[in-house]
Amino acid sequence: MAKRYFIALFFVLAVPAVSFGVQAEIKLDDKIASMHKAGVGPVIFPHAKHEKVYKCNDCHPKIFSEKRTENNISMKFNMEGKYCGSANCHNSPKAFALFECARCHTGVPGAKK
Amino acid sequence: MKVSSTCKSSKVALLSLLVFFGFAVTTPVKEAASATPAAKTKAKTEAAAPAQEKGTAVAPKLDPTDPNSVIYLDTSGKPAGIGDPNKPPSMAFQAGRGWHPQALSAAGLPRDRYGLIDWAKIVREKLVSPKFSLNPQDEEMPPLQMNVLIAAKGDFVDDVIYPHEMHTYWLKCEVCHPGIFVPAAGQNNMSMTGIVQGNWCGRCHGKVAFPLTDCKRCHSSPKKAASKAK
Numbered sequence: 592m593a594k595r596y597f598i599a600l601f602f603v604l605a606v607p608a609v610s611f612g613v614q615a616e617i618k619l620d621d622k623i624a625s626m627h628k629a630g631v632g633p634v635i636f637p638h639a640k641h642e643k644v645y646k647c648n649d650c651h652p653k654i655f656s657e658k659r660t661e662n663n664i665s666m667k668f669n670m671e672g673k674y675c676g677s678a679n680c681h682n683s684p685k686a687f688a689l690f691e692c693a694r695c696h697t698g699v700p701g702a703k704k
Numbered sequence: 705m706k707v708s709s710t711c712k713s714s715k716v717a718l719l720s721l722l723v724f725f726g727f728a729v730t731t732p733v734k735e736a737a738s739a740t741p742a743a744k745t746k747a748k749t750e751a752a753a754p755a756q757e758k759g760t761a762v763a764p765k766l767d768p769t770d771p772n773s774v775i776y777l778d779t780s781g782k783p784a785g786i787g788d789p790n791k792p793p794s795m796a797f798q799a800g801r802g803w804h805p806q807a808l809s810a811a812g813l814p815r816d817r818y819g820l821i822d823w824a825k826i827v828r829e830k831l832v833s834p835k836f837s838l839n840p841q842d843e844e845m846p847p848l849q850m851n852v853l854i855a856a857k858g859d860f861v862d863d864v865i866y867p868h869e870m871h872t873y874w875l876k877c878e879v880c881h882p883g884i885f886v887p888a889a890g891q892n893n894m895s896m897t898g899i900v901q902g903n904w905c906g907r908c909h910g911k912v913a914f915p916l917t918d919c920k921r922c923h924s925s926p927k928k929a930a931s932k933a934k
Contacts, residue, residue, distance in 0.1 A: 622860060629858035630895045665860035667927075670919040682919075684818055690916035692897050699897050 615639050622665060632698025654680075818917050824870050847872040852889060853925060857896075863925040 676682030
């Protein structure tokens with residue numbers, strides 16, 4: 592009897608957690624060696640902030656793959672209009688520009704973290 | 705008994721699944737529904753604004769007798785004067801004739817894809833050709849034809865080709881050397897974070913020269929190491 596309720600409770604808790612995709616912040620640091628050369632730290636991507644404005648399929652899977660390792664994000668690609676720098680994103684007048692290093696990269700003078 | 709109990713438990717599980725999938729699906733839809741009209745109206749107004757700008761750029765209806773014509777607006781968009789040269793000068797005239805962005809847009813000057821006026825293009829296409837000096841005795845100095853390759857620090861960003869030509873068209877050597885830049889290749893430890901904060905190129909770019917918005921305008925020479933890594 593208790594087991595049954597436990598199973599029910601599992602679905603109650605686990606299913607919304609998965610379907611909402613609760614992703615508060617994602618640390619992007621796979622190019623950390625290059626970042627240090629340029630004098631910046633890793634990027635903390637605020638997923639929650641973007642969720643407020645956009646639907647999942649605005650970015651996934653067209654701009655970003657849902658799999659973390661499949662996104663080869665770099666400033667070069669951002670400049671060329673891919674990833675963060677896609678049309679209507681951070682390489683357009685609609686969002687803050689790519690040169691504002693401190694708004695994404697940590698470890699920069701003027702950064703929040 | 706055993707069969708019915710497992711049946712019951714699976715029913716409970718299914719029901720809870722249904723309820724919470726429904727919950728999970730409906731809330732984002734509601735959010736999206738409330739978000740889209742605002743986005744649409746924003747897009748509409750944005751689409752309308754450039755169209756208007758284009759309209760004025762193609763056929764500028766500048767009526768000199770109309771005091772509300774864009775050529776008479778000051779920097780805050782208010783009428784700067786009454787459009788009558790015989791009357792006393794307006795506040796904007798007294799404040800040093802601040803240039804007004806709307807009048808510039810009406811003049812149909814070339815712009816980049818960020819909507820910024822491309823002054824370098826204006827010079828190259830000879831839309832303006834300012835005199836070298838106010839003093840007619842001054843000997844004209846041709847711009848310095850010298851491009852400097854500045855390697856980007858990061859491995860993935862294209863290198864910068866710095867054109868002396870466009871800079872020496874407007875400025876003399878002493879404006880930058882040696883105050884801002886040591887005149888020796890590789891001796892200036894420039895960084896993008898420093899430039900953003902107003903050092904090196906940021907002394908002018910973002911203030912009196914074109915801003916840092918378009919990365920590719922300077923970062924234009926592909927890095928060989930990065931292209932190999934791809």
